Amino acid sequence: MSALLQIAGLSKQFPVGGGRMLHAVDGVDFELKEGESLGIVGESGSGKSTLARLIARLADPTAGAVRFEGRDIGAIPVRKFAADQARRDIQLVFQSAGDALNPAYSAARNIAVGLGGSRLNTETRALVEQIAGEVGLDASLLDRRPHQLSGGQQARVGIARALASEPRLLILDEPTAPLDVSVQATILKLIDGLRRSRRLSLIFVSHDLDVVRLICDRVMVLYLGRVAEIGPVDQVLKAPRHPYTRALIDAMPGRGKPVILAGEATSPIDPNVVACLFASRCSKVNEGCGKQRPPLISVGSDHQAACLRL
Amino acid sequence: MTDVTADNAAMLLRMRDLSIRFGDSAQRLPTVDRVSLDIAPGEIVALVGESGSGKSLLAHTIAGILDPAAKLDATTLDVAGVNVLAEGWDGLRGRRVGIVFQNSRAALNPVRKIGQHIVDVLRAHTDGRRGARREAAIQALASVRIPDAVRRFDAYPGELSGGMCQRVMLALALAGNPSLLIADEPTTGLDVTTQAAILALIVEHARARGMATLLITHDLELARAYAERVVVMHAGQIVEDASVAALFTQSHHPYSRLLIGATPAAIDHVEALTGIPGTIPALDTQTPACRFADRCNRVDERCRSTFPMPVIDANGHRSMCWHPS
Numbered sequence: 363m364s365a366l367l368q369i370a371g372l373s374k375q376f377p378v379g380g381g382r383m384l385h386a387v388d389g390v391d392f393e394l395k396e397g398e399s400l401g402i403v404g405e406s407g408s409g410k411s412t413l414a415r416l417i418a419r420l421a422d423p424t425a426g427a428v429r430f431e432g433r434d435i436g437a438i439p440v441r442k443f444a445a446d447q448a449r450r451d452i453q454l455v456f457q458s459a460g461d462a463l464n465p466a467y468s469a470a471r472n473i474a475v476g477l478g479g480s481r482l483n484t485e486t487r488a489l490v491e492q493i494a495g496e497v498g499l500d501a502s503l504l505d506r507r508p509h510q511l512s513g514g515q516q517a518r519v520g521i522a523r524a525l526a527s528e529p530r531l532l533i534l535d536e537p538t539a540p541l542d543v544s545v546q547a548t549i550l551k552l553i554d555g556l557r558r559s560r561r562l563s564l565i566f567v568s569h570d571l572d573v574v575r576l577i578c579d580r581v582m583v584l585y586l587g588r589v590a591e592i593g594p595v596d597q598v599l600k601a602p603r604h605p606y607t608r609a610l611i612d613a614m615p616g617r618g619k620p621v622i623l624a625g626e627a628t629s630p631i632d633p634n635v636v637a638c639l640f641a642s643r644c645s646k647v648n649e650g651c652g653k654q655r656p657p658l659i660s661v662g663s664d665h666q667a668a669c670l671r672l
Numbered sequence: 673m674t675d676v677t678a679d680n681a682a683m684l685l686r687m688r689d690l691s692i693r694f695g696d697s698a699q700r701l702p703t704v705d706r707v708s709l710d711i712a713p714g715e716i717v718a719l720v721g722e723s724g725s726g727k728s729l730l731a732h733t734i735a736g737i738l739d740p741a742a743k744l745d746a747t748t749l750d751v752a753g754v755n756v757l758a759e760g761w762d763g764l765r766g767r768r769v770g771i772v773f774q775n776s777r778a779a780l781n782p783v784r785k786i787g788q789h790i791v792d793v794l795r796a797h798t799d800g801r802r803g804a805r806r807e808a809a810i811q812a813l814a815s816v817r818i819p820d821a822v823r824r825f826d827a828y829p830g831e832l833s834g835g836m837c838q839r840v841m842l843a844l845a846l847a848g849n850p851s852l853l854i855a856d857e858p859t860t861g862l863d864v865t866t867q868a869a870i871l872a873l874i875v876e877h878a879r880a881r882g883m884a885t886l887l888i889t890h891d892l893e894l895a896r897a898y899a900e901r902v903v904v905m906h907a908g909q910i911v912e913d914a915s916v917a918a919l920f921t922q923s924h925h926p927y928s929r930l931l932i933g934a935t936p937a938a939i940d941h942v943e944a945l946t947g948i949p950g951t952i953p954a955l956d957t958q959t960p961a962c963r964f965a966d967r968c969n970r971v972d973e974r975c976r977s978t979f980p981m982p983v984i985d986a987n988g989h990r991s992m993c994w995h996p997s
Contacts, residue, residue, distance in 0.1 A: 543936075547947045572893075615893045616937065
């Protein structure tokens, strides 16, 4: 497998007034191989969604490269990217499917948007029906508006729209967050099945490590916009190396006594660039953590962590 | 139905055959149907089920927050030792019963300081001077581990994170020293780290003061980790009521089995995940059938013609199914 996507030094800063900058994504590096699925986990505010939007090229990075098949698409301004071939190759499935669909369009027209227009003719209608069948959406639902569909059906329309342009990389931003477990189970199976049948590469943003374990080959743990740990999902879950990953795993229900993270998260606004950002909540902190940004270092086969106290 | 426990007097919740109806149509089935439930002091009971199963409606009813259009009917409803069917909920809410809602930021007044929210509760339910109430409010904030409580007293809800708002909500619910806490999806939408902290606080208060807790959640893994007993609701009915150990190792009702099979934490491979066929039935037609019949793989003629009666085994494990496993 060759690298389909190479992310290098990717950063996104947002001005928050008074010349201050919020560092949402801060120097992220990783590679995604063809056919691979990578989970991105972290708390709210860790930059998961911003990173997803940068890779999907819905936002312009402040610095760094987004190389898709070797071409730096990060340098193409968002406005021009819509016309680029890579737009069709990289598709994003949004968190709240219901909000991300056009409420005035039928399900069929919403899916047709992914084909490049929302007008339906005999040919596009046939294509839409075929994709709808593939995502388990009954053809009788295609003339309904989004508000006439259940949450699970809306999620299927969102996935169908993303599939319409025959993408190679599908980025899913918490696609099952608002759904019941019973519906979530069917959507997760659908995503896994599509991944195999269409040989898709996946980036799966989630706050649920159990879901990531079921769907992904590798997992990346983000903390305040930086990679804390990245590696094979089984290895990271069984033997986490970063104290933050450890805390996330221990906080999952039923994992024995959760370690309650003490302290408060450091502000992502103009953070100290020569300190570990997790130091304020870390159980293993010592003096050195305040003096140096921990680099991402290899801790095993294809497994890296950014901690000075490994 | 039979009493589940011997010592009824000590129960902080005693409910027998509670039904809630909307509208006058005789055709329409009750939205909550003949529900019976006891909770002992210090016990944490999880109420689980899909959206639309009636779990929030039931929880709000216990707390005395009932839609004016709803018609309540029960043979017994004792909440924190008060027969509310006769005496009503006045004097109970905010004092003997606390409630935590799902979206805490929406439940707080955005233009009122968080400390003032707590002072309001204390003023309504306790005597004492203004200065003493401020002190008590700061104490209440500190007791739910809000860092820097003195400074946070003067913060507005919009200045706090979702997790901090939920802690404030919990402090409000606990300020009246309730003997029964209703926690309605208290951690939905929060990070796992915050979820763990909030639930640890609830467990701590349950243990320390013998507070009974009804934890409403759609997450079975959460129920397994934090509750002692799990009550499973489907389409307004309790279909199973068992200890955590019994439910997860030998559940009787097919719906409970399916819910467990849909929970990612309980599964090794994505292929093993199972969805639940169909949806919760519309309750608009009178029928003698089991409400789960159309979604069930064990269904037969009897399920469609006769309603399953609750069966209770020697361990108090209760289920409503003609074909229990």
